[in-house]
Amino acid sequence: MSQPAIRVHGATQRFGARTIFRDVDFEVATGEVFVILGGSGCGKSTLMRQLIGLLPPSAGDIEVLGVRITGPGRDGALEGLRRRIGVMFQSGALLGSMTLLENVMLPLEMFTPLPPEAREAVARVKLGLVGLGDAAELMPAEISGGMAKRAGIARALALDPPLLFLDEPSAGLDPITSAGLDRLILSLRDDLGATFVVVTHELASILAIADRCIMLDRGAYPDAGGLIATGVPRQLREESTDPRVRAFFRREALPEAAA
């Protein structure tokens, strides 16, 4: 295996006196689908914001695609990195003043020398990939939440980035669309060799797509949240002895003491 796509060492996030999580260590290998799991409020999205460079961690080192994005030189490092990663936000975060097609064409227009008709052709293919081929001319305000999410993925894919971050891709989607999205992620991993980091707590989706995962928990340490498990989801489900991990994978209520 070549160099890891992401290397995180000792990542910590504090807001005031509250420590969301501390000492999070993991590596994401190139070409895998890596899932960040955890109950709500455990800092999944915060960790992702650190990885995509929106939030400097309180402590720790983060390296994305071989570029260190913590410490001095962070801004310069991020500038070059941002064209090589794609991010889908939970709500899609489409620009409301442009059609879906224009939203997907925007990064192509800014960062590639493609002529306009080629930009449009590429953008239409991306929209077709997420099943929005016939909605290209609609405005974001005219589509449903699930469609906005898929359009967000199409925009994240616009530059064919080697690394994609998806925040809750299947939350709020119907099972058919959600399964289609899972297949899309797997085929992009296989065809493009792309690496995916997915934040989710949809169990079906985790078992279908995740090569490996980490699980965060608010009570990992007495005073702070952190990492409680790393591994292959199926193995964790069968073999983990941690009651919190077992409860998550078996959809059981936690014993009182652990909660």
Added chain:
Amino acid sequence: MSDAGAQFGLERPGGEAGGRAVLRLSGRLDALGAAAIWRPVLRAVPPEGALTIDLHEVPYCDMAGASLLVAIEAARPAGPRPTITGASPRIAALVEAARTASLRTPHRPAAAPRPWASLRAGWQAALNGVAFFGELTLAWIRLPGRRRMLRMGDLLRYADQAGVRALPLVLLLGYLMGLILAFQSAIPMRRFGADLFVANLVAISLLRELGPLLSAVILAGRTGSAFAAEIGTMKVNEEVDALTTMGLDTMTMQVLPRLLAAMLVMPALALALDIAGLLGMATVMNAFGFPLVTIAHQVQSAAKLSDLFGGLFKGMCFGGAVAVIGCRAGLATGVGPRAVGEAATAAVVGGIVATVLLDGLFALLFYRLGL
């Protein structure tokens, strides 16, 4: 095999006429590579006849490259689908995915604008306005049974926002207006030796017209727009829908308190503007050498109490109009990030226009009544 940039060559082993053409691509087919050859390739490919695309020398191809291959297929609607040779299984799968995706992408022309559409929309907007007034009237009528929904705290908060916080601005503007009016009219009137009557002129014009009119413009700019933005944001966040589904009436909960607050504070604002304006006028007159007591006497003799109360009553009506238009603009907010801004603009413009129109009507009415 060059790694930098993509290149292509077209060969016709069977001669110029007919026969199989071979398009040989080489280099990386990412967005950069595809961009370099996109137009020339599409110009070069023969529109019909068999075509083979040779990818033996393409080490890397992503979605942009696959899109180019699909675009080549689309550029030859008459010809048979090109045969692709030398593609790795990964690239073949990618091209297949891009082909399926673009099949699902029919290019739809934009819908032709329908005739009379804007006229019809204007008519609909007018009808909506009438409906809004109907609902507002109903809310008034039903108020006794719904007093609980009209929350006193809200009303006071709006009164504070629209009135108390506007006071410094109103005082400053009124003082400056009085100052300017007096100064500008004193110079020509002095030529006729009538500069004492500047006091009469400024007093009448402030009490009857400028006091209520200027405070209504301030209210429209400060508060009408805020009302529209607040209600518009609530609308966008589905808060208005939430209130409705809880059985709470938006008109009673959101519109009436704002309307009442605006009508309550406007006479006070107009009065404050009047007083500040008279003080400004007195400052100028005093500087021209008239003692304060003369100015006061002059104002007293020129302005009747009916001028003052007529003006304050007008102010109250202007306040109601500005608040109603602001709330209506908020409730009419559409979807999308620009909608709230548009609602605020509509509130300010509508408020000012309505104020001036109402002022014209009042001028007619007061004239007929001999006030």
